[in-house]
Amino acid sequence: MENIQAFLAEVAEQLGLASLLTGDACAPYETDVMQCRGRAAAVVIPRDTQAVSALMRSAVRHRIRLVAQGNRSGMVGGAVPDNSGKQVIVSLSRMRRVREIDPLNRTIIVESGALLSELNRTLETHSLYFPIDIGSDPAIGGLIGANAGGSRLLKHGDVRHNLLGIEVVLADGDGTVVQLLAPLRKNNTGLDLKQMFVGTGGAFGIITAATLELKRIDQSTQSMFVALPDHGTALEVLQAFEQHFGDLLCAFEVISEAALAITLRNFPTLHHPFGQSSARCYALIEIASSMPGLHALFAERTEQVLEQLYERARIVDAVLGHSSSFWPLRDNLPLAIASEGIPLSFDVAFSRSRLVAFREQAAQWLQHEHPLLQLYDFGHFADGGCHLIVLVPHAHIAQYGIARVVAVRSGIYRLVSENGGCFSAEHGVGPVNAVYYSKYTTPKVQEISRAVQQLMDTQAVLGRYRYT
Ligand SMILES: Cc1cc2nc3c(=O)[nH]c(=O)nc-3n(C[C@H](O)[C@H](O)[C@H](O)COP(=O)(O)OP(=O)(O)OC[C@H]3O[C@@H](n4cnc5c(N)ncnc54)[C@H](O)[C@@H]3O)c2cc1C
Numbered sequence: 001m002e003n004i005q006a007f008l009a010e011v012a013e014q015l016g017l018a019s020l021l022t023g024d025a026c027a028p029y030e031t032d033v034m035q036c037r038g039r040a041a042a043v044v045i046p047r048d049t050q051a052v053s054a055l056m057r058s059a060v061r062h063r064i065r066l067v068a069q070g071n072r073s074g075m076v077g078g079a080v081p082d083n084s085g086k087q088v089i090v091s092l093s094r095m096r097r098v099r100e101i102d103p104l105n106r107t108i109i110v111e112s113g114a115l116l117s118e119l120n121r122t123l124e125t126h127s128l129y130f131p132i133d134i135g136s137d138p139a140i141g142g143l144i145g146a147n148a149g150g151s152r153l154l155k156h157g158d159v160r161h162n163l164l165g166i167e168v169v170l171a172d173g174d175g176t177v178v179q180l181l182a183p184l185r186k187n188n189t190g191l192d193l194k195q196m197f198v199g200t201g202g203a204f205g206i207i208t209a210a211t212l213e214l215k216r217i218d219q220s221t222q223s224m225f226v227a228l229p230d231h232g233t234a235l236e237v238l239q240a241f242e243q244h245f246g247d248l249l250c251a252f253e254v255i256s257e258a259a260l261a262i263t264l265r266n267f268p269t270l271h272h273p274f275g276q277s278s279a280r281c282y283a284l285i286e287i288a289s290s291m292p293g294l295h296a297l298f299a300e301r302t303e304q305v306l307e308q309l310y311e312r313a314r315i316v317d318a319v320l321g322h323s324s325s326f327w328p329l330r331d332n333l334p335l336a337i338a339s340e341g342i343p344l345s346f347d348v349a350f351s352r353s354r355l356v357a358f359r360e361q362a363a364q365w366l367q368h369e370h371p372l373l374q375l376y377d378f379g380h381f382a383d384g385g386c387h388l389i390v391l392v393p394h395a396h397i398a399q400y401g402i403a404r405v406v407a408v409r410s411g412i413y414r415l416v417s418e419n420g421g422c423f424s425a426e427h428g429v430g431p432v433n434a435v436y437y438s439k440y441t442t443p444k445v446q447e448i449s450r451a452v453q454q455l456m457d458t459q460a461v462l463g464r465y466r467y468t
Helices: 004-015 023-029 049-062 116-124 140-146 193-197 231-248 257-266 295-311 323-331 333-338 352-369 394-399 402-418 434-440 443-456
Strands: 040-044 066-069 087-091 098-102 107-111 163-169 177-180 206-213 220-228 249-256 281-289 317-321 341-349 374-379 385-393
Touching: 004 040, 004 049, 023 040, 023 087, 049 066, 049 087, 049 163, 049 177, 049 206, 066 140, 066 206, 098 116, 107 116, 116 140, 140 206, 163 193, 177 193, 220 231, 220 295, 220 323, 231 249, 231 281, 231 295, 231 352, 249 257, 249 323, 257 281, 257 323, 257 333, 257 374, 281 323, 295 317, 317 323, 323 333, 333 341, 333 374, 333 385, 341 394, 341 402, 352 374, 352 385, 352 402, 385 394, 385 402, 402 434
Parallel strands: 040 087, 066 087
Antiparallel strands: 098 107, 107 206, 163 177, 163 206, 220 281, 220 317, 249 281, 249 374, 341 385, 374 385
């Protein structure tokens, strides 16, 4: 039987009252960036791994559900409690210590509450950085919990590809701390246990520290904004850039004409890179290398490639510039869309060859079934990724109650599935999309996930989302 009062008394005694918040003090931790909100019994803010271990022991003893929390920028509601008022948030925000930087090995061991921005600031003096590039400022534990991707996944991979080790506290009754922090790039000594905690939203343990592989900061870069006749041609342009630049191509983001227009409308300080254009979509492309002195070569080769593409009518126009002049157009998109109504967001991914077909089908289906809604799409095109936002404009919100919103979501996800895509590309599984996990994940995978969770957490004390 859960006993919240006894649990809280134990936590106060072991961790100190300063580590425990209750009542109104919990409010800032109960809502995330997507405005998913719940009600917590308490928020615990441990100072070190031993405190997390003690907390876990008490949680198992009293059967209290713990929800690990980073910086609440996750998109599926996984870091906030439900509305029962019985779940306890574990904020890792006080655990931000860098334990070790090894510039020679290009690795860092850092506690899971450290923010990506502060980590990279620390690493700057060594000309190193952690190459996950996203528009938010997540904590390291949240990055691992969501297995974040970001705009440079094409070149550097997602968090999983850059994670060498973790330290994690298990829900086994003893609060066992498993230390797998060795900064090794090669380690084939059995099961790679850390993978169980990557992209599983805190369902199997609370991560307290991580060993990350670092990259050298780029010294030579070339950015450009390219106007394209249609999304199909974007794939040809992508192939041309891969052919000419190989693995130096590090970002290829595609933005639809409608998405660019709504951004410019809502952010008047931003400017259309071409003044105006007949393009149907745009690509923000970046070439980068940590090798210095390649600027001239990049510029010359880029102009050659663009010229060839222009002559073959594969591009409408292009402008070269500094990345800081183009990324605000991409990063402000979600905010711009949200300011004109209620956004229904889809974070989906396909094999590249199916991406364009899906997009066309989604546009046609929406036009036919839901003509009052507007479609905006953008995303990490080179990874087969697409952030699709269906906007319910302010003027039509009254016509779109829960049932019709569910119909829109189901219709889009049906097309995702028919095109061999997945319903969560970068953001994991949480309360927001749990119903689609049940629908689109095979029964065998669900069965195994349930069994593993049962094994790791017999008292069901972990995670906002359970594989049950
Ligand atoms: C403007 C914006 C742009 C974004 N762009 C991208 C993008 O390009 N690519 C992308 O992949 N994501 C993107 N995101 C989503 C988000 O930033 C990532 O999912 C990020 O990894 C979440 O980190 P967080 O610290 O905020 O985690 P939270 O939201 O706090 O938590 C995320 C999940 O991890 C779990 N968790 C947190 N800490 C721990 C821990 N210590 N141990 C175990 N589990 C833990 C939580 O329980 C939850 O399930 C974006 C978000 C915003 C707001």
